[in-house]
Amino acid sequence: MPEHGGNLRDARRLYGRTDWIDLSAGLNPDWYPAPALADNAWHRLPEPDPALVEAACSYYGAPHMLAVAGTQAAIQALPRLRAPSRIVIAAPSYAEHAHHWALHGHTATQVAYDALAAAVDRCDVLVVCNPNNPTGATVPRALLLDWAGTLAERGGWLVVDEAFGDTDGANSVADCTDRPGLIVLRSVGKFFGLAGVRLGFVAAQPALLDALDELLGPWQVSGPAQQVGKAALLDRAWQRATHAALLLAGQRLRTLLAAHGVDSTGTALFQWWPEARPELFHEHMARRGIWVRLFRTGPRGIRLGLPPDEAAWTRLATALNEWTRESK
Secondary structure, eight states: OOOOSOOHHHHHHHHOOSOOEEOSSOOOSSOOOOOOOOTTTTTSOOOOOHHHHHHHHHHHTOSSEEEESSHHHHHHHGGGGSSSOEEEEEESOOHHHHHHHHHTTOEEEEEEGGGHHHHGGGOSEEEEESSOTTTOOOOOHHHHHHHHHHHHTTTOEEEEEOTTOTTOGGGOOGGGTTSTTEEEEEESSSSSOOGGGOOEEEESOHHHHHHHHHHHOSOOSOHHHHHHHHHHHHOHHHHHHHHHHHHHHHHHHHHHHHTTTOOOEEOSSEEEEOOSSHHHHHHHHHTTTEEOEEEOSSSOEEEEEOOSSHHHHHHHHHHHHHHHHHHO
């Protein structure tokens, strides 16, 4: 199983602290305030709520969507809907994509973002995180739609993981998923900060969504998750305020890193850089109760999310000052 951020139990086991600042998962630290649940939320079987899908289609601009138990559920299931195929996955990328395509008889190859255009003609499925996790790299919308058309002509798919797309929707292709072979994944875990709810959405043509729904089976999304997710997707005032706040926080993080000689890239929710000594940086931060995401391979580097409050910003700045001094 690939490594992931958010593994605070590992941090506590290894370092024995309890005052952790978790910057490892790239989630909005000011998560959506979940409303009170209906009295029967824990009792009723969670039949799908059409109003949830309507709210998702409106928010994401997609013509058709399927609610799933986090986009991870779709990532694991989509490879099972195709016969063995040639898969190209943009790299570096969220590791679960390559992991699951390789598990189901497909030939999976990872290709750098700047070489994707040349790879379209030699694959049946192209998987792109846009913006990318962990680097923040993006592919222009027009180019994605061109690739989708090329792949569809021979029965192929373009799978676009837009889990981090809420703060910069300019390159989203969710609105075009009525086209053959174009599949978009969206998540409430990142922008809304609701990773624990396990709720995501797949946008695609109805026939593909029906096949995915049949494969995943009944009661995919819990009743409480449906209620909380619907409230978040409908709350336009919270979304507008949060969008603006995250853009400012993201710029603040990038500026703080630059002040310590770190040339980073990323999104409003995280920054990433190819740190020359990533294990040492990770250890340095962990000793100070700051848990960051370490990438040991492909490529080696550090991803760092937004601090949750001013005290955490101060602790991060202090730790970076100490790292800069010790590195000289």
